[in-house]
Amino acid sequence: MNFDFSDDQKLLQEQARKFLTDKCSRKLVRSVLDNNNNQYSKELWQQVVDMGWTATAIPEEYGGLGLGMLELCVIAEELGRSLAPIPFSSSIYIFAEFLKAYGSDEQKKQYLPKIASGEFIGSFAFPETKGSPRANNLNSKVENNKLSGKKLPVSDGQVADVLIVAANSDNNQNHNSLSLYIVETNQDGVKEKLLDTLDPTRPSSEIEFNDASCSPLGEKGEGWSMIENILNRAAVLFAFEQVGGAQVALDEAKKYSIERYAFGKPIGSFQALKHKMADMYVKNELAKSNAYYGAWALSTDSMELPVAAAGARVSATDAFHYASKENIQIHGGVGFTWEYDCHLFYRRSKLLSLNLGSIRKWKENLISNLEKRNIT
Amino acid sequence: MDFNDNQKEADFRVKVREFLDKNAKKRASSKSTSANAAAPETLRGKEAQIKALQDAKIWQAKKAEAGFAGILWPKEFGGLGGTPIEQVIYQQEELNYFVHSGYFEIGIGMLGPTMMVWGKDEDKVKYLPKMLNGEEIWCQLFSEPSAGSDLAGIKMKAEKDGDEWVLNGQKVWTSGAHFADYGMIVARSDPSALKHKGLTYFFLDMKTPGIEVKPIEQISGSSNFNEVFFNDVRIPDSQRLGNEGDGWKVSLTTLMNERLAVGDPAGLDFDEIFEITRDLEVEDGLAINNSEVRQKMADWYVQSRGLKYTKYRSITALSKGQTPGPELSISKLVTASKMQDVSSYALDLMDMGGYVLDEQNAILNNVFQNGLLFSTAMRIAGGTDEVLRNIIAERVLGLPQDTREDKIKPFNELPSGK
Ligand SMILES: Cc1cc2nc3c(=O)[nH]c(=O)nc-3n(C[C@H](O)[C@H](O)[C@H](O)COP(=O)(O)OP(=O)(O)OC[C@H]3O[C@@H](n4cnc5c(N)ncnc54)[C@H](O)[C@@H]3O)c2cc1C
Numbered sequence: 001m002n003f004d005f006s007d008d009q010k011l012l013q014e015q016a017r018k019f020l021t022d023k024c025s026r027k028l029v030r031s032v033l034d035n036n037n038n039q040y041s042k043e044l045w046q047q048v049v050d051m052g053w054t055a056t057a058i059p060e061e062y063g064g065l066g067l068g069m070l071e072l073c074v075i076a077e078e079l080g081r082s083l084a085p086i087p088f089s090s091s092i093y094i095f096a097e098f099l100k101a102y103g104s105d106e107q108k109k110q111y112l113p114k115i116a117s118g119e120f121i122g123s124f125a126f127p128e129t130k131g132s133p134r135a136n137n138l139n140s141k142v143e144n145n146k147l148s149g150k151k152l153p154v155s156d157g158q159v160a161d162v163l164i165v166a167a168n169s170d171n172n173q174n175h176n177s178l179s180l181y182i183v184e185t186n187q188d189g190v191k192e193k194l195l196d197t198l199d200p201t202r203p204s205s206e207i208e209f210n211d212a213s214c215s216p217l218g219e220k221g222e223g224w225s226m227i228e229n230i231l232n233r234a235a236v237l238f239a240f241e242q243v244g245g246a247q248v249a250l251d252e253a254k255k256y257s258i259e260r261y262a263f264g265k266p267i268g269s270f271q272a273l274k275h276k277m278a279d280m281y282v283k284n285e286l287a288k289s290n291a292y293y294g295a296w297a298l299s300t301d302s303m304e305l306p307v308a309a310a311g312a313r314v315s316a317t318d319a320f321h322y323a324s325k326e327n328i329q330i331h332g333g334v335g336f337t338w339e340y341d342c343h344l345f346y347r348r349s350k351l352l353s354l355n356l357g358s359i360r361k362w363k364e365n366l367i368s369n370l371e372k373r374n375i376t
Numbered sequence: 377m378d379f380n381d382n383q384k385e386a387d388f389r390v391k392v393r394e395f396l397d398k399n400a401k402k403r404a405s406s407k408s409t410s411a412n413a414a415a416p417e418t419l420r421g422k423e424a425q426i427k428a429l430q431d432a433k434i435w436q437a438k439k440a441e442a443g444f445a446g447i448l449w450p451k452e453f454g455g456l457g458g459t460p461i462e463q464v465i466y467q468q469e470e471l472n473y474f475v476h477s478g479y480f481e482i483g484i485g486m487l488g489p490t491m492m493v494w495g496k497d498e499d500k501v502k503y504l505p506k507m508l509n510g511e512e513i514w515c516q517l518f519s520e521p522s523a524g525s526d527l528a529g530i531k532m533k534a535e536k537d538g539d540e541w542v543l544n545g546q547k548v549w550t551s552g553a554h555f556a557d558y559g560m561i562v563a564r565s566d567p568s569a570l571k572h573k574g575l576t577y578f579f580l581d582m583k584t585p586g587i588e589v590k591p592i593e594q595i596s597g598s599s600n601f602n603e604v605f606f607n608d609v610r611i612p613d614s615q616r617l618g619n620e621g622d623g624w625k626v627s628l629t630t631l632m633n634e635r636l637a638v639g640d641p642a643g644l645d646f647d648e649i650f651e652i653t654r655d656l657e658v659e660d661g662l663a664i665n666n667s668e669v670r671q672k673m674a675d676w677y678v679q680s681r682g683l684k685y686t687k688y689r690s691i692t693a694l695s696k697g698q699t700p701g702p703e704l705s706i707s708k709l710v711t712a713s714k715m716q717d718v719s720s721y722a723l724d725l726m727d728m729g730g731y732v733l734d735e736q737n738a739i740l741n742n743v744f745q746n747g748l749l750f751s752t753a754m755r756i757a758g759g760t761d762e763v764l765r766n767i768i769a770e771r772v773l774g775l776p777q778d779t780r781e782d783k784i785k786p787f788n789e790l791p792s793g794k
Contacts, residue, residue, distance in 0.1 A: 001385075001695060002378050003688040070377065254773055269776040271762075274769035281768055282706045286682030289703075293685045296377040315678040363674030364667070370650070370677070371664070 003292060005070060013074045016053075020082040023047050026341055032085035032201045033344070039159050039194065039203045045086045049118030054092055058100070063113030069236075069299040073291075076237045080244025080352075083344055085201040087121050087156035089355075093237040095122025097230050098164045098180070102218030107182065111162060123160040125151035125183075125207055126227065132361065133166075135175050135224075140167035146211040147181055147189070155355060157205030158192045160185055165209070166227060169220050178223030181214035189213065199347035231356050232309040236294035239309075242316035242352050243287050249323035249345045250280045253330040260332075273330055280323045287312075287319035307373060310366035317353045317362070324349040379688070381465070385695065388462050392469045395442050400435070400473040425598070428476070429555060435475050436510025445477075446484060446508045453492070453504035461695040479552060483507045483514035486633040487560050491579070493629050494617040503558070503579075515556035515582070516630065517547040517604060522792060524549070525763045527562075527631075528572045528624055529782070529792070532606065534563035541565075541578065541616070543586075543609040549757075553589045553602040556582050560630065562623045567788040574787055575623030580611045596749045644747040646680040649673065649718050652739055656725050663725050672721060679714050683707055702772040709764045712754035719747035 005013070024044055032038050048054065057072045058064025072092070079088055096115050099108055099122075114120035127133040128140065128151055140149025147167055154163070162184050169179035183190065189212030192205045218226050254277060257268030267273055294312030297305040324345040328335035335342040353359055381389055396402075439445045440454060447463040449455020456462070470477075488507050491500060506512040523529035532545035543563055553559065559582055566574035582589070586609035591599035618626040650673060653664040663669045686707070690700035722744035723730035732738050733745045755761050769775045782790050 001381065001688060001691050003685065003692045004377070004696075250773075254775065258776060265779065266776050269778050271766070271778070274773075274775050275762070275765040277773055277775065278765035278768040281773060282710060285686055285703045285706050286679060286710070289685035289689060290678055290682045292377070292689065293681065296379075299377065310674075311678050311681055314674055315682055318675075318678070360671060363671050366674045366677060367664075367670040 003296070005074060009070055009074050012071060013078065016075055016078040017081070019047075019051065020078050020084065024082040024084050026083075026344070029083045029085050029201055029344060036194070036200070040087055040156070041085045044084060045118065048084075048086060048088065054088070054118050055116035057092070058096055058112050058116045062108050063116040065116075069233075070295055072237060073240045073295040073298070076240035077244040080241030081248050083201060083245070083348055087123065087159055087202075089234070089238065089241070090123035090156040090160065091115055091121045093234040094124045094230060095162070095164060097233050098124070098217065098226070101230065102180070102226055107215070107217065111182070114161075120161040121156060121159050122162050122164070123154060123156045124230075125154045125157065125163045125165045128152060132357070135173060135178065138166065138168065138173070138178065140165065140209065141171075142167050142169055142179070142181060142214060142216075145214065147183060147209045147214045148211055150206065150208045152206040153195055153197065153204035154192075154207050155202065155204050157207045158194050158203065163207070164217060165214065166223050167214075169216075175224060176221045178227075179220045180217040180223050180226055182217050183209070183212055183214045187212060197351070199351035201344065201348065202351055228306075232306050233298060235309040235313040235356055235362070236291065236298045236305075238352055238356055239287070239291040239294055239312035239316035242320040242349070243284065243291050245345055245348055245352070246280070246284050246287065246316070246320040246323040249320070249327040249342075249349075250277065250284060252341070252345075253277060253280070253323070253327040257330055267330070276326050276330065280319075280326060283315075283319040283322050287315040290315035306369040307366065310362050310369060313356070313362045314359055314366060317359045320345075320349040321353060321359075382695070385461060385465060388458075389465050389469065392444065392466050395444065396469055396473050399438050399442075400470075400475045403472055403474060429479060432476050432479050433510045436477060436480055439477070440509035445480075445510075446488075449484075449488065449504075449508065450492075453488075453500060454508045459694070461691060464691050464694070479513055479555075480507075480510055482516050482551065486630045487514045487516060487579075489633045490560060490617065490626065490630045494577070494626050495579075496614075499579075507558075512557040513552060513555060515550050515552045515559045517550050517553070517559045517561035518627070518630075519547065519549045521546060521548050522794075525760055526782075527627065528575065529790075530562060530564060530575070532561070532563040534565045534576055534578070536565070536613075536620075537610075539613050540610045541576075541613060543578075543606045543611065545606050547604040547606070549592075549601045550589075550604050551601045553582065553604050554591050554599070558582060559604075560617070562627050564787070565620055565623070568786050569621065570785070571782050571787045571790065572624040573621055575627070576620050577617045577623040577626035578611055578615050579617060580609070580615060584609050584611060586610070595752060596746065644715050644718060644743055644751075646673070646676045646718070648740060648743060649676065649722050652722060652744075653725065656739070658725065658727075669725070676714060676718055679710055683710055702768075705764070705768055705772060708754070708758065709761055709768075712751055712761065715747055715754060716751035719744045719751055723748060 028041055028044060032041055052065055053075050055064040056067050056075065057069055060066040096112065099111055111120065111122070115122055128149065129137045131137065140147065140151065147165060149167060151165065162182060165181045165183050166178055167181055168177040170177050185192065189210045191208045195204050195206055197204050254268065257273055258266050260267050291312045294308045297308035302308070328342045328346060331340060331342050334340045436445060443456040444466055446453065446455030447458040447466055448460065451457045484507065488504055491504060507514055518527055520530045520532060522531055532543060532547065535542045558579060560577070560579045562575055562577050564574050565576040586607040588605040588607070590603045592601055592603055593599050594601070653669055653673065654662065656663045658666050660666055686703050690704050693700040726739060733742050735741045738745055759767070770777055
């Protein structure tokens with residue numbers, strides 16, 4: 001049995017942690033938080049590109065490094081720890097994975113090298129309404145190769161050079177109508193508007209398409225199943241970001257509770273707080289172990305992926321939510337201030353948990369995939 | 377990452393399987409079957425219990441002969457001198473068979489290792505092989521009416537009289553004392569010393585005059601633990617383990633091994649409740665189609681598998697020859713509450729039929745009804761939930777200890793309540 005990352009992967013993790021401690025300070029995270037026009041840290045993005053991280057899991061023939069998904073998991077955990085304000089997940093976990101899985105050779109040649117080199121940022125435009133995306137509330141449509149419709153919210157939409165857009169390819173608007181399209185944003189038919197969101201360190205936009213040029217990705221009418229597959233893959237990577245964030249939230253709660261005194265002693269000696277932190281530790285360890293299993297399934301293209309991804313996602317979402325909210329509680333009043341960093345984790349936790357669909361939806365995915373596995 | 381054995385591990389697994397196939401009955405593949413076989417601890421009726429003990433002794437002898445009873449034990453005491461990973465492999469395989477070694481776990485897992493560290497050579501040779509092959513069963517006489525979580529608070533009196541010690545007082549919750557041949561005991565030899573300094577540790581024959589064992593009836597109606605009364609019980613000084621006053625240190629050796637010894641109890645987990653949700657109906661059809669049920673099931677699944685994969689992480693460290701991290705400290709804490717919650721929810725799904733306990737009429741025999749009762753013990757024995765959280769907070773996370781008067785005042789000046 002070898003249920004651990006390799007020595008090389010651990011070395012990568014060590015380097016990544018050092019690098020981000022140095023380059024992705026809280027000050028840098030806050031520069032994006034405090035400035036509405038600063039939609040991501042261009043400086044950090046460029047450095048991450050220079051490190052080769054954007055190229056990690058892209059095949060060599062398309063300008064990548066051709067390393068595996070495990071390396072990407074390692075990087076994800078570190079990006080999660082540092083709250084990195086860059087469009088890495090949109091471009092790499094989602095856009096690049098769509099292209100790798102469903103792009104034609106020509107499409108891969110056209111986009112993957114640019115994604116790997118950081119020249120292009122990619123993202124995914126899926127929901128359109130306030131609720132959960134479903135066949136009957138997705139109205140975007142492609143007619144005569146022209147896309148029209150409005151998407152909201154689109155992560156990193158304002159900075160994306162190219163998008164995968166989910167839109168109907170016929171008038172039926174049923175389960176077999178949804179298809180995927182590649183759309184470049186630098187054209188007249190695409191208009192972006194930045195949205196106010198819970199986590200301004202990872203902004204989102206509303207995007208309107210008016211007869212925009214687009215090219216189909218993958219099989220027509222297969223939109224839902226392609227999305228499901230890529231969201232499963234992304235769920236594992238998101239889980240690593242969440243695990244990273246949850247660990248730092250616990251570390252910061254612990255540190256504060258040792259330094260802060262009340263009633264003549266460090267608040268960390270009060271059992272009510274100790275037990276909270278013990279519970280954080282329990283949830284974090286469970287999440288980490290479930291994420292490892294997801295990493296294994298992702299890296300081996302296992303049939304287990306849907307179950308493993310949902311398990312990782314549910315566990316990591318639960319852990320980060322708990323750690324980030326109780327971290328505020330352990331800080332008391334200062335935990336509610338803009339000045340202290342607690343809210344950065346609280347915001348990021350909720351953002352990550354909603355980005356790929358809520359925990360209740362992933363619990364449902366988990367059970368329905370277990371049922372499927374039981375039948376086969 | 378992979379889940380495969382290396383060559384040495386694979387060879388060992390083959391040997392284990394050969395042994396088990398030849399000597400034990402295999403369970404059907406469905407996991408629920410394992411839950412069906414009630415652990416002997418939950419058997420009711422004296423005869424059933426005696427029979428279960430006899431069967432276990434016969435099995436233990438075979439296991440010891442093949443070397444699998446003490447995989448981690450040195451060869452000189454009948455062990456295999458094996459590795460932790462081999463121990464894990466054996467446990468994984470044994471779970472697939474109808475055998476029970478629970479009676480011997482406290483001895484082999486905790487008390488034997490204590491004797492190995494603190495005992496005299498002639499005693500090790502005399503007692504350890506018979507402890508291993510099930511011929512002699514040992515019990516752990518630690519807890520008292522006034523001291524459980526706070527073990528160092530025990531009051532059992534140990535007074536030196538020439539070459540002998542005289543024990544007076546009471547132990548409680550002693551699992552297996554009613555059939556045990558020997559016991560290990562910690563007692564207070566100096567009440568005027570600090571709480572942790574005035575203790576001394578011994579082993580003794582349970583037939584020594586003056587010992588009286590009274591079974592305690594448990595929640596489940598069966599009796600596996602006991603009150604044990606000591607009335608001028610005389611034991612020779614040669615049965616002391618460690619120096620006079622070093623009892624706490626010796627106890628820690630025993631307790632350190634407890635976490636390793638207390639394995640996961642078989643059965644009653646996500647898989648069992650998943651199975652019944654596909655049979656039972658609730659107001660809107662099959663339970664498994666109800667969205668509230670599905671949400672809860674997902675929580676238990678990630679706890680269950682999260683623990684399993686946590687164990688895999690530790691096994692990986694072991695198989696690389698490294699010491700596992702503290703991650704396994706979460707195991708009993710999560711398992712016990714999960715078992716209680718799963719049991720309780722399963723009974724809710726059974727609704728008005730949920731409280732029927734008799735095996736013929738209860739769903740999946742009566743694992744959930746028994747689980748509801750037994751899980752309460754799991755949350756207490758071997759460190760309560762609260763004590764385990766304290767341990768995680770203080771030893772794993774490094775949070776400050778509470779200020780404790782009992783560390784700075786002599787024992788006989790400390791307040792004691794009920
Ligand atoms: C099935 C079973 C088998 C057992 N077998 C044996 C055996 O073979 N040998 C043996 O010696 N003992 C045995 N025990 C005893 C067991 O070790 C004790 O019951 C356990 O340590 C708890 O002690 P207690 O019962 O005195 O409860 P207490 O220590 O009085 O605890 C009562 C409550 O107070 C809480 N509490 C106590 N201290 C703290 C603290 N510092 N912080 C927060 N909360 C605290 C506890 O968590 C618990 O909720 C067994 C118990 C059970 C249930």
